[in-house]
Amino acid sequence: MTSEPNFDEIPAYIPKKKEDFMSTGQLEHFIHKLNVWRAQLVFEAETTINHIQEDSAPVSDDNDRATIEEEFALELRTRDRERKLINKIDKTLHLIGTGDYGYCKTCGIEIALNRLEARPTADQCIDCKTVEERKEI
Incomplete structure (x- = not known):
């Protein structure tokens, strides 16, 4: 398994005096912020896939199996919400490209x-x- 990339918090953008709205600096900041967020979500999805594949060995106890299946179901629901968020991030990056962001x-x-x-x-x-x-x- 690959090691987790560095997803440190990106500091908030501080606009300069008399800076135009959605200046180049602001756009670059949000592009970076969105790309880091997207990469983190993709990494977590890949981690979940690996986790499910590695931990899906048959379990003889019904209670243990039910617990594991519920954990997997919860992880998959979370990843589905994140998949939708990745789509929204992609749409937002497209808006930046068309000049409509912000x-x-x-x-x-x-x-x-x-x-x-x-x-x-x-x-x-x-x-x-x-x-x-x-x-x-």
């Missing part, structure tokens, strides 16, 4: 940098996201 898909205003730091895949400003979530209730 702008709300609903109203078109700039998404706050602190929101993008917290959730780099955010595609709505906080106001539009709040309205959308209220409609779901």
